[in-house]
Amino acid sequence: MSQILDEVIDANNKYAADFDKADLPMPPGRQFAILTCMDARLDPAKYAGLAEGDAHVIRNAGGRASDDAIRSLVISYKLLGTREWFVIHHTDCGMETFTSEIMSDLLSKSLKTASVDADGWHDCCAGGGSAEGQHIAWLTISNLEQSVRDDVERIKSHPLVPADIPVYGYIYDVKSGKLIEVPETAKKSGCCN
């Protein structure tokens, strides 16, 4: 077994040993959802004070409002009763470090892990790449506040999203652990007026 696999199974055995959440209902008890980045430094349960059963957390690279993120949010509201949503991007996001062109170019040459330095991203090896990367919208970020505004706007204006769901736009600061509001999203969120 791999060391990581060992560690995960060990940790799970400890978690399950005194497990007391068997009676939680499926719908989130606090009726809200968070869309955020998969970045390993972000722990939504900690930065937003969640316990098991509290809220939906939808994560992808960048915390972007992709079609699949919107699919999850629509299910979250329509079938599982969430009433308020957060879009939370973060400082120092990896999605700011490349463009779709750079990503598809790297993948076209090699599928192996690339490296980054002051001059940008570099493939380690040549051969075995694929042009398929050109057909994926990588949803990279060039301006952090704008990406939050764009995603809040995309969610708010989506035909499957009811107009009365507040969608709050925030940036998580990886240096302080704080959530910082993105100003223009507040008045569009539908909250508190």
Ligand SMILES: [Zn+2]
């Ligand atoms: Zn990120």
